Amino acid sequence: MKVFKLGSLALAAALLAAPISAQDLVAPKVEPENASPFSFAESKKKAERSAKMAEDGSGSKVIGGELAANGAWPWQVGLMIAGQPVSPNAHFCGGSLVLDQWVLTAAHCIHMQDRDGSYFDLHPSQLTILVGTNKIAPGQGDNVPVAGIFRYPNYNPDGWDGDVALIKLARRPNANYRTIKVPDQDFGDVLDQAGVPTVVTGWGLVNGGKHPDRMYQAEIQMLSRDMCNESMMKARAQVAARPFVEAASIFRLNDSEMEGAWAELVRRAPMPLTENMICSGSFEGGKTSCQGDSGGPLVVPLDDGSYIQAGIVSWGLSNAATKSCAEDAIFSAYTKVSKFLPWLEQTISQN
Template identity: 25%
Template sequence: MNRRRERLVGGEYAEFNEYPWVVALLLKGHYYCGGTLISDRYVLTAGHCVRGVNVKSLKVMVGEHMRSFPIETRSKAYQAVHYVVHPNFNHSNFESDIALVKLSDKVPYKWYARPACLPLPKRDYVGQLGLVAGWGRTTEKGEPSDLLKEILVPIFSNAGCRQLRYSDHEISDNMMCAGFTKGGTDSCHGDSGGPLMIRGKDKKVTVIGLVSWGEGCGRQGFPGVYTRVEKFLPWIEENTRDSCYCGSRTGRGL
């Protein structure tokens, strides 16, 4: 299977600063992956986005919306000073595809730059509509989007996902699937590491997944596959103790 490693097809443009926690990862000044601000010093992203990357070449754009005109959105580039990839990350099957990036300075929370919340353990999101936001390709062979885009995708149970065109062993319990069985709407190249989110009744947004991999972009029978954030909460907390989270010091945020 030709799995996309960079991983929005379909969807709409997001409102200005609608997702102030969605960040852009820049490698030598070029956008290549997404991420989520989860505290005043840390960004959550996919392991395959940063493993093997020279941290001195890695910057994070916070408060980004239009990539070609960053001054309009008050975005700021933060130098990455350290990153940690989950020790169980496997590049061949994208198991435990999660990483944390530490920023050079604390991010002052503003209306255009603030963190998303982490999920509570053992919450069931099956059947709900998840939100994905990013600057990835708008078609499988197209160019990255200049403006931040958003899509709504239904969340599958893992059992339901395994009954589609993925084989049983490809979808582990540390992953989750979201998308349409008919295809057409999906995360795509350049969206990797970005968030799969749920908006609660209180309007608070929780990041429950990270764009990880899939077969092409928006292909029938192949929904996007995401890292299941809830499975990694202890690891996240252990590696981000020197920062403040959304709503609480525990990182639960709800």
């Protein structure tokens, strides 16, 4: 782990003088209905925010994305709130068909916190899976009921490590679709190399904050996990510097003590991206996933013209002012699918 070798006086001068990033790198305290994609959509706040953003022109998008062609990405599915009309406001997450009746998605899409602080998984009756369409609208694709939900048992919502889940459909979809392959551990490591081209797809927010009824895509690339971690740690250090220096002054730490305390604080801080995550984006920024894309696939094109799913949309940087994704972010974090292949195979075979 890198320790920022700044003496306390240099720390105070350099970090306190630096502008605080617009990207909110410290997870805020949020109400339970805002804490998960399902709760946010179910509470009607998704529709309210969409209307507000449309009025004031704020918002975000499948960053840097473009409209996907009809029939493209036929493994992409949408997680929908059961009992609501099929519409963008009923959609809360993405997913991918890895078998005819099995959907791969993110654990945070189906696992959420109640008001008393306890966590629970959605019941299969609370959602449906929209299959075989690029457009979210009545009569499009097949809205399939769910038979079972299976969350990776070691998922940690504090940092999103192990952010993977499986959903079993009650039946095979009656729509045009294809399944997507996933890599084993060795090939997953081959794909997890800086510069490898990737594509992220979904129905996440678009310009003006509207929730689109059509699927978007963005072509990005794998980035170095170490580079993404270093970028995050430096930004977090910048945010943490002011309260740290104030606390050190209150406790009357001298220059040497302040330097030692800061070095120990940084040493103990966990890396934002674990080995179970991959980093993908673009060096110029402005191309990444956004709200509503969670759980969807990050795919890699292969030489034979096919695709393989390397990642699952997990988390990204947010903008403190809009509470939406940061439009200038250079990357988002994705669950590394190959790390969880044994669990995927065992879960499917036993259910």
